[in-house]
Amino acid sequence: MSNAAIPQSEKELMNARLDQARRQLMQSEKLAAIGQLAAGVAHEINNPVGYVYSNLQSLESYLTDLFRLTDAIDSTESLDSLRAIKQSIDYEFVRDDLNDLLAESREGIERVKTIISAMKDFSHIEEEEFKPADIQRGIETTLNVVNNELKYKAQVIREFGELPPVECIISQVNQVVMNLLVNAAHAIDEFGQIHIRTRTDGDNVVIEIEDTGQGISEENLNRIFEPFFTTKPIGKGTGLGLSLSFNIVEKHNGRIDVDSKPGKGTCFRITLPAKQPQTPEAA
Amino acid sequence: MIKIQLVDDEPNILSALRRLLKPQGWEVHTYNTVESALGGLLEHDYAVIVSDYQMPSADGVTYLQFAKQRQPDAMRLVLSAHGDRSSMIKAINQAEVYRFLSKPWDDYEVVASIQSAIDLYRLKLENRQLREEVDTQKAMLRAREQELLRLETENPGITRVHRDTDGSVLIGDHDG
Structure with a gap:
């Protein structure tokens, strides 16, 4: 009877070890899969980051133009010179394009957010x-x-x-x-x-x-x-x-x-x- | 007018680039499919073509290879979110691109690359124009030379002027 108890606990130990090994294997496969996907995910993120970053710089130049106009209000006497500035900065275009610029940039950031949270959801290790x-x-x-x-x-x-x-x-x-x-x-x-x-x-x-x-x-x-x-x-x-x-x-x-x-x-x-x-x- | 073609399957990339290039005063055409971009090649002569690398129906290198056959003078650039070695090698060896730019891009770098591509494009065109001029002038010279030769064989001595020691022109039959 007593010599049967030892292999029993040994078997349990082996089982526990096997179980742990299997869990580790599963985890490393998951990480390997994420590694293989990394290039693809980088592509998905680089696209929106690319245009949002560029849009910010365009936005900066639009704002410089607009401030040139608003700053001129204090220094100028005639309305005509203000109109001339307004014309020179292509005001109509800037005003229309600002909405698109902001909407597209927001969409880009949303996309990055979605990808990041999907990655997080996906790689939940503790659950x-x-x-x-x-x-x-x-x-x-x-x-x-x-x-x-x-x-x-x-x-x-x-x-x-x-x-x-x-x-x-x-x-x-x-x-x-x-x-x-x-x-x-x-x-x-x-x-x-x-x-x-x-x-x-x-x-x-x-x-x-x-x-x-x-x-x-x-x-x-x-x-x-x-x-x-x-x-x-x-x-x-x-x-x-x-x-x-x-x-x-x-x-x-x-x-x-x-x-x-x-x-x-x-x-x-x-x-x-x-x-x-x-x-x-x-x- | 310098025409630039931009090809990317992502419309937002195209509008960001449009904004970036607008102050440069170039005529910018944007296409979000390879098929429509091919159509553009039939209608316009481009100085510079900037293409994305990874697109649904065909990759950018394949497209640029085609563009190279259609418009060999147009300078080709890749703007890609994929910076791996094999795609760069393909772009350089197969499509002979002038620059390989990566996303996210630096605005200044994109403008400067396109600008220097345009300079090269202009240089190529100018070079060809000058060569054509030289060729037509050479052809004219050759025709004149041949005419002289013909006259000389028909009337030996007609192409030369004879002078005496004072420098006066002698008219007459010298053979006599």
């Missing part, structure tokens, strides 16, 4: 507990983060059905969606479509991500969830995205299915229970 969450909002957040990977490769078509709040670790579900979206974009050679569908199925919710890419060949289809299996060129994929997605979905007591027709496209389907079975802490 490790199951909480009811809005899956569609999570998908929108993820789309903001990967927008630059998608917009030159595909038209994204949302077909969202009504969804109840889903008990899940939303940052992890977002990561699965991100992996599938990036894979979908990589599978498309020229320009295609990516459909994102959500619907309920009894007590479950279903998320479908379907692309019009090159599809997965029969012999690879069995291996896509294997760790380190990748068909992408070196540096493009870690081979961990789908295997970790599989782990995440499993941890949520859900399932992930795939339909693929080589040459036609691939559809990944994630099915998650809206409510986790009792004792969800056994993660």
